[in-house]
Amino acid sequence: MSSKPWLRHYPAEVPETYDYPKHNLAQLLVQAAERYPERDALHFLGRKLKYKELLDSAYRFAGALQRLGVGSGDRVAVMLPNCPQAVIAYAGTLLTGGIVVMTNPLYMPRELEHQLLDSGAQTIVTLDLLFERVMKVVPLTEVRHVIVTSVKDYLPFPANWLYPLKARRDGQKREVVYSERVLAFARLLRESPAAPCCAQVDAERDLALIQYTGGTTGTAKGVMLTHYNLIANAIQSRLWAYRAAPARERFLAALPFFHVFGLTVLMNQSMYLGGMLVLLPRFEINQTLRAIHRLKPTIFPGAPTMYISLIHHPEAWRYDLSSIDFCISGAAPLPYEVQTEFERITGGKLIEGYGLTEASPVTHANPIWEQRKLGSIGLPLPDTDSRVVHAETGEELPPGEIGELVVRGPQVMRGYWNNPAETAAVLKDGWLYTGDLARMDEDGYFYILDRRKDLIIAGGYNIYPREVEEVLFEHPDVAEAVVAGAVDPYRGETVKAYIVLRKGTDTDAEELKAWCKARLAAYKVPRIYEFRDSLPKTIVGKVLRRKLTEEAEQRKPDD
Structure with a gap:
């Protein structure tokens, strides 16, 4: 067992260990509604929902699911932006004992098809604006019921009346054909009684969430997170932010809930604290500034691009x-200049943390109000062990x-859904092998030196080159394609494609970009295209991605 030098630097208020409750994750909402029934739980574009109203809706949704045949262990896909319906569907599914499959609303049909097929989801909750896209995929999957909602369902008057007019003016298609399989979210809630229910679970074994992430192969894998994993990580995050007060905090929810960072540090943590979630359907800087100015959020977790x-x-x-007390930045490295300038403007604290989907996701964070170190991801959270080991031997390395960074703790996943081989590759004797290169200093502060091999992180999103390359290869004029990250001062990295065209063709960058846009989520689409006569390869024909990146760096003009 390694020593834990980081414990010497824990704030006095933060315990080294904690007894995490072992119950259904939905109990966070049930308990908050019991303690703070009249407190506002959600604020969505002017509409407020109190905790008692939110729980009432979650019970109604749970009852509706049960009447549709959803029970313990069944998967329910939730393909929504940050809105009240996303919170209701999430909590309602958990109350039934079902497993939530959070799904990115930006997914194109090919991406959605894989996720629905792999998870075996038989129910999906989505927006009217996404209905046409979803229905292209449903016949190819096991999905039996599509539950459709609209942003206007939770808008205050007169915005709810004006919304359809604006949608038509903007050319957004909203035609939904309802049937026995296609059901209206609002009608389901109206017709379902708010009968209390909360399925009993084995919290350490039963899954609450299947969260999809990529891998070095580019194949999306379902991370299996238990009720205990997610409860523990919400409480670990709360223990670290020890000055956060129950029934007082307002969380600015600009991070999407379909990303496990947003799910844990916003939705789950706010419920645990009896906080209020200020829901933003997407991050848009003017709307975000207005929300901070008017609604006075105190906690603003995010990605560096937001700051x-x-x-x-x-x-x-x-x-x-000035209402911002503190922010925890994740998903990508936080530049020091951004940290200092943000703190100057707001007067709040901005610290860098670290995590990965496989750990629910938070494992490390800098102290918020005590010593932090430039470039560091900080210290392991309570009950989290962390080591740096030799990549080949697994031997623990000295400061x-x-x-390779390895971690273990109550937040570490059970494994990958239906993928024992990938699970065995990263979970060894209780330790999660992150694939990230790191070092630890004498004080127990950790530093990430490099992300997983070839992974591109653009604006906080993980992008796996092989997935993009496969789409490019499908174009009839492309002979070879390789994708790598290129430095971007705003997004951290952006996607760059190196292309070798078939002889006699003259496809250009605009055509390839349009091709990718039709098949990939927008953040995965390459923004830079370099056409080449050939690509550097090893003797066995493997493209040397790193060599392309190095060549690009060498071609940069001197500052």
């Missing part, structure tokens, strides 16, 4: 941002040496 947008906004000075 970069704020500090570079030409009229940020017009807004009162200062670079190796």
Whole structure:
């Protein structure tokens, strides 16, 4: 067992260990509604829902699911932006003992098809605006019921009346054909009684969530997170933020709930604390600034690109941002200049943390109000062990040496859904092998030296080159294609495609971009295209992706 030098630097208020409850994750909402029934749980574009109203709706949704045949262990896909319906569907599914499959609303049909087929989801909850896209996939899957909602369902008057007019003016298709298989979310809630229910679970074994992530192969894998995993990580995050007060905090929910970072540090943690979620359907800097100015959120977790947008906004000075107490940045490295400027503008704290989907996701964070170190991801959270090991031997390395970061704790996943081989590759003797290169200093602060091999992180999104390459290869004019990350001052990285065309063809970058846009979520679409006569390869024909990146760096003009 390694020593834990980081414990010497824990704030006095943060315990080294904690007894995490072992119950249904939905109990976080049930208990919050019992303690704070009249407190606002959600604020969505002017509409508020109290905790008692939110729980009432969750019970109604759970009852509706049960009447549709959904029970313990059944998978329910939730393909929604941040809105009240996403919270209701999430909590309602958990109350039945079902397993939530959070699904990115940006997914194109090919991506959605894989996720629905792999998870075996038989129910999906989605928006009217996404209905046409979803229905292209449903016949190819096991999905029996499609539950459709609209943003207007939870807008206040007169916005709910004006919304359809604006949608038509913007050319958004909203035609939904209802049937025995296609059901209206609002009608289901109206017709279902709010009978209390909460399925009994084996919290350490029963799954609450299947969260899809990519891998070095580019094949999306379902991370199996239990009720205990997610409860533990919400509480670990709350223990770290020890000054956060029950029934007082307002969480700015700009991170999407379909990303496990947003799910844990926003939805789950807010319920645990009896906080209020200020829901933003998507991150848009002007709307975000107005929300901070008017609604006074105190906690604003995010990705570095969000904070970069704020500090570079030409009229940020017009807004009162002083309500922000602290922010935890994840999903990508946080530049020091961004950290210091954000703190100057808001007066709040901005610290960097680290995590991965396989750990629910948070494993490390810098102290919020005590010593933090430049470039560090901070210290392991309570009950989290962390080591740097030799990539080949697995031997623990001393401080200062670079190796693979491994972690273990109550937040570490059970494994990958239906994928024992990939599970065995990353879970060894209780330790999660992250694939990230790191070092630890003498004080127990950890530093990430490099992300997983070839992984591109653009604006906080993980992008796996092989998936993009496969789409490019499908184009009839493309002979060879390889994708790599290129430095981007705003997104951290952006996607660059290196293309070798078939002889006699003259396809250009715009055509390839349109091809990719029709088949990939927008953030995965390459923004830069370099056409080449050939690609550098090893003797066995493997493309040397790193060599392409190095060549691009060498071609950069000197500063």
